[in-house]
Amino acid sequence: MRVRSRSLTEKSVPVLCGLSTLLLLTIFSYICYLLSSGLEALRPAFLFSSILDGGILEPMVGTFYLFAGATAIVAPVGTLAAIYMVKYAPRGRLTRLVDAAINNLAGVPSIIFGIFGFTFFCKLLGLGICLLSGWMTMACMMLPIMTRSVEEALKMIPEHIREASLALGATRWQTIRHVVLPAAVPGILTGMVLSIGRIAGETAAILFTACFYTMRGLPQTPLDPTLTLTYYLYVLVLYMPGRLEPRQVFGLALVLFLLTVALNSVAFVFRAYCRRWRRWM
Amino acid sequence: MDVKIETVNLNVWYGNLHVLRDVSLKVPKDRITAIIGPSGCGKSTLLKTINRIIELVDGARIEGKVLLDGRNIYDPDVDVIEVRRRIGMVFQKPNPLPKSIFDNVAYGLMIRGVRGKELFEHVERALRVVGLWNDVKDRLDEPGFNLSIGQQQRLCIARAIAVEPEVILMDEPCSALDPFTTRKIEELIRMLREHYTIIIVTHNMQQAYRISDYTGFLYMGRLVEFGPTKQLFREPREKLTRAYLNGYFS
Numbered sequence: 175m176r177v178r179s180r181s182l183t184e185k186s187v188p189v190l191c192g193l194s195t196l197l198l199l200t201i202f203s204y205i206c207y208l209l210s211s212g213l214e215a216l217r218p219a220f221l222f223s224s225i226l227d228g229g230i231l232e233p234m235v236g237t238f239y240l241f242a243g244a245t246a247i248v249a250p251v252g253t254l255a256a257i258y259m260v261k262y263a264p265r266g267r268l269t270r271l272v273d274a275a276i277n278n279l280a281g282v283p284s285i286i287f288g289i290f291g292f293t294f295f296c297k298l299l300g301l302g303i304c305l306l307s308g309w310m311t312m313a314c315m316m317l318p319i320m321t322r323s324v325e326e327a328l329k330m331i332p333e334h335i336r337e338a339s340l341a342l343g344a345t346r347w348q349t350i351r352h353v354v355l356p357a358a359v360p361g362i363l364t365g366m367v368l369s370i371g372r373i374a375g376e377t378a379a380i381l382f383t384a385c386f387y388t389m390r391g392l393p394q395t396p397l398d399p400t401l402t403l404t405y406y407l408y409v410l411v412l413y414m415p416g417r418l419e420p421r422q423v424f425g426l427a428l429v430l431f432l433l434t435v436a437l438n439s440v441a442f443v444f445r446a447y448c449r450r451w452r453r454w455m
Numbered sequence: 456m457d458v459k460i461e462t463v464n465l466n467v468w469y470g471n472l473h474v475l476r477d478v479s480l481k482v483p484k485d486r487i488t489a490i491i492g493p494s495g496c497g498k499s500t501l502l503k504t505i506n507r508i509i510e511l512v513d514g515a516r517i518e519g520k521v522l523l524d525g526r527n528i529y530d531p532d533v534d535v536i537e538v539r540r541r542i543g544m545v546f547q548k549p550n551p552l553p554k555s556i557f558d559n560v561a562y563g564l565m566i567r568g569v570r571g572k573e574l575f576e577h578v579e580r581a582l583r584v585v586g587l588w589n590d591v592k593d594r595l596d597e598p599g600f601n602l603s604i605g606q607q608q609r610l611c612i613a614r615a616i617a618v619e620p621e622v623i624l625m626d627e628p629c630s631a632l633d634p635f636t637t638r639k640i641e642e643l644i645r646m647l648r649e650h651y652t653i654i655i656v657t658h659n660m661q662q663a664y665r666i667s668d669y670t671g672f673l674y675m676g677r678l679v680e681f682g683p684t685k686q687l688f689r690e691p692r693e694k695l696t697r698a699y700l701n702g703y704f705s
Contacts, residue, residue, distance in 0.1 A: 334550040338611070341508055341546075342563035342618060343539035352566065357553045 215425025236400035244312035252320030280318035285378040292382040306396040308384025316369035327361020367441040457484035459652040465519035489667035506542040543615035549607035551599030563618040581617035585609040605636035625655040
């Protein structure tokens with residue numbers, strides 16, 4: 175009896191696993207189908223004309239601005255924070271507290287970041303709803319992931335590499351600058367990719383901080399509001415159904431998807447290139 | 456005999472662990488001094504106190520003096536960076552920096568502001584001294600890791616001598632190498648002896664005998680015996696030294 179039930183388990187597990195995989199495959203292929211239905215919408219006339227003429231130029235450029243700006247803020251801040259945490263901070267209660275804070279921050283829902291950004295950057299600092307507020311709100315969201323992955327990269331660098339540099343009479347900062355940081359470049363890039371991944375589909379965090387639907391052309395300065403693909407999609411679906419054809423809406427989603435994939439691939443290729451210097455492991 | 460480095464009543468603790476006990480040692484100038492002893496006797500620690508790399512170890516505490524040309528390198532007004540320029544180090548496992556072959560050797564000079572033609576000349580000379588120049592001159596921009604393990608150790612020695620130190624500390628520099636490469640590195644060390652004071656830590660007694668001029672035997676953190684190598688190996692004064700040399704413990 176027992177033998178038979180065991181053989182039943184043995185048989186049912188692969189079936190269950192197979193079914194789960196099938197489910198994944200189905201979802202994935204349906205997403206592909208939806209996105210591909212947007213494929214025919216991808217024409218220069220759609221991509222590069224203003225939203226006033228039924229195009230998506232402003233949201234596309236706005237998304238790029240937002241990603242680029244937020245990444246440009248978070249990359250150095252996150253890297254420096256990680257260097258401090260790993261190389262300078264004394265191990266103690268305070269560092270553990272900061273560690274815990276970083277971990278928890280990574281799990282905070284994005285709408286809360288949105289509210290924080292709105293009250294802090296837009297109101298308290300008086301920046302208003304603009305690109306800059308959006309960048310900083312996004313950067314706050316990205317910071318935990320960025321810091322974590324750079325920290326991991328720094329910890330992977332073997333002690334003997336640092337010793338070699340210090341034994342040659344390099345100062346602590348010279349060692350970090352010339353040896354530790356270059357070796358951590360792949361980790362920094364990974365951090366950038368992952369943190370862009372965190373904000374790629376973000377709508378909630380920029381809803382009250384960076385975006386207006388009624389806007390005049392592209393943002394001219396960081397103090398202008400912007401439009402993004404996610405936000406535009408949200409507005410289109412919720413408030414103005416029928417403004418664009420369905421295939422165009424999927425086209426817009428496809429652009430968002432491709433943009434993220436492109437960013438990921440660039441970082442991936444660059445990281446692979448950097449890896450050839452990391453053969454000590 | 457000129458004394459280059461002298462330790463006076465040197466004591467080192469790692470937390471509560473007392474690893475060096477009253478070590479007083481006089482290292483002769485432009486000679487090779489070997490430090491032998493069983494694993495865990497404090498050889499590497501002794502070496503690390505001489506260029507103050509020990510200060511990187513969490514919880515390490517040092518008492519006593521290390522005199523370089525009569526000056527205590529642990530005095531508060533001594534610049535540790537300058538100490539490490541004058542006292543180079545070669546590690547147990549070849550540890551090239553994650554940089555090109557050229558940059559590995561150039562690094563110590565670059566951080567001191569040496570640039571351009573002068574930098575290149577220094578790098579070339581250092582690589583020639585260690586006998587690596589002809590092998591690598593056409594691929595100076597390849598990563599240091601691309602070299603064989605023996606070549607990597609030569610590279611590390613080149614890196615150490617490029618900044619023109621007065622003393623070179625070597626922490627079992629051949630323990631990761633095969634016998635043939637070990638021979639080659641030993642020849643190189645013998646050759647370097649003309650210009651540098653070398654302190655080499657080894658648990659290979661034959662190696663100490665082959666290459667060193669003076670030998671110190673360290674046991675449980677104490678310097679049991681120190682003297683000219685031939686004398687120490689042939690007629691050790693201490694029973695403990697004799698027992699160790701005869702292989703009664705290791």
